[in-house]
Amino acid sequence: MRKESLRFFDVTHIYHTVRAETTAAEHLSFSVNEGEFVAIIGPSGCGKTTLLSLAAGLLEPSGGEVMRCGSCGYMLQKDELFPWRTIEKNIVIPLEIKRQNTPEHRERAKALAVKYGLGDFLQSYPSQLSGGMRQRAALIRTLATDPDILLLDEPFSALDYQTRLNVTEDVSKIIRSEGKTALLITHDISEAISLADRVLVLSERPAHVAYTHTLDFGELTNPLKRREAPGFSGWFELLWKELNG
Amino acid sequence: MKNELVKKYSEEHLRFLKRRKNHLLFVWSLRIGILVLLFGIWELTTALGWVDAFIVSSPSRIFGTIASLYEDGSLFYHVGVTLWETLAGFAIAVGLGVFIALALWWSNTLREVLEPYIVVINALPKIALGPMIIIWFGTGSEAILCMTVLVGIIIAILHMLSAFIATDKNKILLLRSMGASKAQILIKLVIPSSLPSFISMLKVAVGMAWIGSIMGEYIVSRAGLGYLIVYGGQVFRLDLVMSATLILCVLAAGMYFLVVLLEKILVKSAEH
Known part of the structure; x- marks a missing residue:
């Protein structure tokens, strides 16, 4: 049995506003194994982002327990690159924050950028890059501190369709080849199927895991190839029904 | 060498640059013109005694x-x-x-x-x-x-x-x-x-x-x-x-x- 990287154990989370309290999650339990790519899909407004904030340790659960082995890297919908910094200076932000801004760490981050096709853009500013390249830079920034778990909050939803397919492919390749554990949150069923080893379907609020599926694509990890695979539409229909049923 | 530099732009672009330059020149000459005109009228009307320089100066x-x-x-x-x-x-x-x-x-x-x-x-x-x-x-x-x-x-x-x-x-x-x-x-x-x-x-x-x-x-x-x-x-x-x-x-x-x-x-x- 593989080691667990992240574990939610009977997690409950309540949001408080002056007018009301909202239970965002209740009896939420699941785990992500080391090296595994897990996608979570759920109806809109079911508290997906809350779940990632809990996983990243930005929120403390009201009840239950969140266990994390190792550090987290968070990737958001938009690239959130700082426009006043070059790409090179952007990807070392996490090193600066964690006070690991040593020459070796910087070189490692730069080497990653070069390896994944950003070498020519290191001295460019984000505004000079296309949306796809920017999101790739955001991923390199996330990987700069060599986190153990990647938390992806709909990282492709702000891109146009063409770019989205390309970036999904890029990101999948990078995450697989770096052997990272990843937890992806998305409302896009086909994205979840094309990327993940396992898909969790959340219920309506208060969120808990309604269904879990281990996808049977075997060694096929390329997102575009998966979209063409014979099993794809079957999974899509099943998940669609579960999500809307 | 100089010819090559000029060649880099099309005729149309050169015309555009010239129009742009002429326009800026026009705006600046009007800006300065208004100032000169105002001070000129002010000076003239007070010098001719049409308005009292004691009240409006000059x-x-x-x-x-x-x-x-x-x-x-x-x-x-x-x-x-x-x-x-x-x-x-x-x-x-x-x-x-x-x-x-x-x-x-x-x-x-x-x-x-x-x-x-x-x-x-x-x-x-x-x-x-x-x-x-x-x-x-x-x-x-x-x-x-x-x-x-x-x-x-x-x-x-x-x-x-x-x-x-x-x-x-x-x-x-x-x-x-x-x-x-x-x-x-x-x-x-x-x-x-x-x-x-x-x-x-x-x-x-x-x-x-x-x-x-x-x-x-x-x-x-x-x-x-x-x-x-x-x-x-x-x-x-x-x-x-x-x-x-x-x-x-x-x-x-x-x-x-x-x-x-x-x-x-x-x-x-x-x-x-």
């Missing part, structure tokens, strides 16, 4: 007044006094304003507690505090400095605070997910992303500083351009009033352009 009398102020050494004295009050007041208002805005950004509780006070002080016409300032700070430059700071600081605080608060929430979330402390968020994100607002605040604050210093000199002063204007009005010397006003125009415009220059330098260094 360009030649203004330059004469400025020249005599220069000769008796009081020109640079009065300009210096006003300039010092304005610049010092501007610097204190901006510096203290940014510092207070940072403190209010840092502590939500402090912000909530002080909010009504700031709103009231902002709404209050500062000139109402004139008598108090005279009694507390006397009739010298300190009183005027105090007025200048009062007029400028609230705007500086409110402007910067709203810029700090408007910092992209997702970028803050991103830094927090990296484990950033509040100080790191402030230094790495909030301050650099507020730079454009800082510059626009400077532009507003320059205007406020002039309002503050001249208003202060109106209320209480023994020197400065505001003093010359008030004094000139009291003794019915319109030449003096107009001269001081003209100098004020030049100084205020100069200071504004310095801020614009600073903006260009900052934007350039931020980008490259």
Whole structure:
């Protein structure tokens, strides 16, 4: 049995506003194994982002327990690159924050950028890059501190369709080849199927895991190839029904 | 070589550049033309005695007044006094304003507690505090400095605070997910992303500083351009009033352009 990287154990989370309290999650339990790519899909407004904030340790659960082995890297919908910094200076932000801004760490981050096709853009500013390249830079920034778990909050939803397919492919390749554990949150069923080893379907609020599926694509990890695979539409229909049923 | 350079652009583009240049030339000649025309009519109508130069003064009398102020050494004295009050007041208002805005950004509780006070002080016409300032700070430059700071600081605080608060929430979330402390968020994100607002605040604050210093000199002063204007009005010397006003125009415009220059330098260094 593989080691667990992240574990939610009977997690409950309540949001408080002056007018009301909202239970965002209740009896939420699941785990992500080391090296595994897990996608979570759920109806809109079911508290997906809350779940990632809990996983990243930005929120403390009201009840239950969140266990994390190792550090987290968070990737958001938009690239959130700082426009006043070059790409090179952007990807070392996490090193600066964690006070690991040593020459070796910087070189490692730069080497990653070069390896994944950003070498020519290191001295460019984000505004000079296309949306796809920017999101790739955001991923390199996330990987700069060599986190153990990647938390992806709909990282492709702000891109146009063409770019989205390309970036999904890029990101999948990078995450697989770096052997990272990843937890992806998305409302896009086909994205979840094309990327993940396992898909969790959340219920309506208060969120808990309604269904879990281990996808049977075997060694096929390329997102575009998966979209063409014979099993794809079957999974899509099943998940669609579960999500809307 | 030269031919090659010219060849890089198409005929159409060269025509476009020429049109653009001609247009700029036209705009500038009109700008200067209006000024020359206004002063010309002013000078002519007073010289011919159509309007009374005692009431409206005239360009030649203004330059004469400025020249005599220069000769008796009081020109640079009065300009210096006003300039010092304005610049010092501007610097204190901006510096203290940014510092207070940072403190209010840092502590939500402090912000909530002080909010009504700031709103009231902002709404209050500062000139109402004139008598108090005279009694507390006397009739010298300190009183005027105090007025200048009062007029400028609230705007500086409110402007910067709203810029700090408007910092992209997702970028803050991103830094927090990296484990950033509040100080790191402030230094790495909030301050650099507020730079454009800082510059626009400077532009507003320059205007406020002039309002503050001249208003202060109106209320209480023994020197400065505001003093010359008030004094000139009291003794019915319109030449003096107009001269001081003209100098004020030049100084205020100069200071504004310095801020614009600073903006260009900052934007350039931020980008490259």
